[in-house]
Amino acid sequence: DAKTTQPPSMDCAEGRAANLPCNHSTISGNEYVYWYRQIHSQGPQYIIHGLKNNETNEMASLIITEDRKSSTLILPHATLRDTAVYYCIVRVDRGSTLGRLYFGRGTQLTVWP
Amino acid sequence: DVKVTQSSRYLVKRTGEKVFLECVQDMDHENMFWYRQDPGLGLRLIYFSYDVKMKEKGDIPEGYSVSREKKERFSLILESASTNQTSMYLCASSPPGILRINTEAFFGQGTRLTVV
Numbered sequence: 465d466a467k468t469t470q471p472p473s474m475d476c477a478e479g480r481a482a483n484l485p486c487n488h489s490t491i492s493g494n495e496y497v498y499w500y501r502q503i504h505s506q507g508p509q510y511i512i513h514g515l516k517n518n519e520t521n522e523m524a525s526l527i528i529t530e531d532r533k534s535s536t537l538i539l540p541h542a543t544l545r546d547t548a549v550y551y552c553i554v555r556v557d558r559g560s561t562l563g564r565l566y567f568g569r570g571t572q573l574t575v576w577p
Numbered sequence: 578d579v580k581v582t583q584s585s586r587y588l589v590k591r592t593g594e595k596v597f598l599e600c601v602q603d604m605d606h607e608n609m610f611w612y613r614q615d616p617g618l619g620l621r622l623i624y625f626s627y628d629v630k631m632k633e634k635g636d637i638p639e640g641y642s643v644s645r646e647k648k649e650r651f652s653l654i655l656e657s658a659s660t661n662q663t664s665m666y667l668c669a670s671s672p673p674g675i676l677r678i679n680t681e682a683f684f685g686q687g688t689r690l691t692v693v
Binding site: 492496498505506507509510513554564565567568570 | 581610617618619620621622625659667669681682683684685686687
């Protein structure tokens with residue numbers, strides 16, 4: 465049960481904003497949304513996470529809808545090095561100790577010159 | 578610089594062999610995870626551990642076992658390797674879920690295992 469749905473692929477011109485959508489319609493009130501990316505032949509890398517407020521860091525912005533059923537990851541100025549598979553993940557915590565990540569199949573983002 | 582280290586990048590084993598995949602983290606994290614990644618299937622959780630000597634099954638534990646004798650080390654064991662266990666194996670660690678604000682998971686580089 466992946467808990468998230470993403471388009472299998474997207475592309476974006478270098479320098480433009482890349483907007484990656486994700487549906488998580490069955491998310492529960494205390495489950496976080498995480499985004500990771502995986503560049504070919506490397507392990508996944510953390511990008512950003514949020515619960516219900518929009519979040520921004522040096523890598524990206526995360527916009528979560530008010531009903532929390534979907535979110536969008538925004539890379540404001542995509543570069544060729546942003547070409548990767550992007551995973552939208554729901555994190556489930558049991559009690560106070562565990563952070564299990566449910567990975568979907570991800571979106572292959574290709575940034576072209 | 579935080580680090581999750583997997584003992585091998587590439588491994589080739591024969592059918593029926595007992596295979597050990599080792600993972601070590603230097604961040605004093607309580608949680609550790611083993612995933613396998615296959616084309617078109619994304620990452621699937623095999624086993625995870627939230628403390629020394631504690632383990633829980635993930636989504637696809639059949640054919641695997643794990644060992645966590647020390648906090649920094651989490652081993653994945655293929656008791657009798659089969660060709661359908663040819664895959665990329667990824668180890669990850671993270672701090673506890675609710676107790677800290679930033680609870681991202683850190684991944685190793687992966688071990689590409691081929692069973693022939």
